[in-house]
Amino acid sequence: MSKKVKSLIEREIGSRLKGVEACAVISPRGVDGIKNNLLRRKLREKGVRMLVVKNTLAKRATAGGKLTGFESLLEGPSAVLFGKESMPALARLLVEEKKTNDKLELRGLFFDGEVYVGEAGVKAASKMPTREEAVAQIVAAILGPGKKLAGALKGPGGVIGGILKTIEEKAPKE
Helix, strand or coil: CCHHHHHHHHHHHHHCCCCCCCCEEEEEECHHHHHHHHHHHHHHCCCCCEEEECCCHHHHHCCCCCCCCCCHCCCCEEEEECCCCCHHHHHHHHHHHHHHHCCCCEEEEEEEEEEEHHHHHHHHHHHHCCHHHHHHHHHHHHHHHHHHHHHHHHHHHHHHHHHHHHHHHHHHHH
């Protein structure tokens, strides 16, 4: 491949990965065409793109960008997955896909400046909460004591109200 062609490919990879802060890397080796298309379809539904790259060109294209540090995942044939889906959700999708397709090799994930290497790293990342789940957990933790306090204040009042209602109902009969 000539230097001009490599330069064009490098610029194309750089433009596609521009602004991307997190990505996953898998090996497309051994995955047949039908399974590859099915995987791409599932990813596209989630807003994730898969880009098969030449490692050296991908390293050069992302040098100095937000993806600095993910180069350690690029060994052998590589496909970079990126998009608007959160990385823990993408990791869950990849772990599920690995169960149905044994030949799928999970190289790892890169997000928040950290590299999660191999299948173990992807499984560890899949157990993390997504942004929405984390926000929900924080809101639940904040609202929990308030609910208990409201219940404590409302509880005795409700008991007294029930007793008064019972007395009121029995009073006209007697």
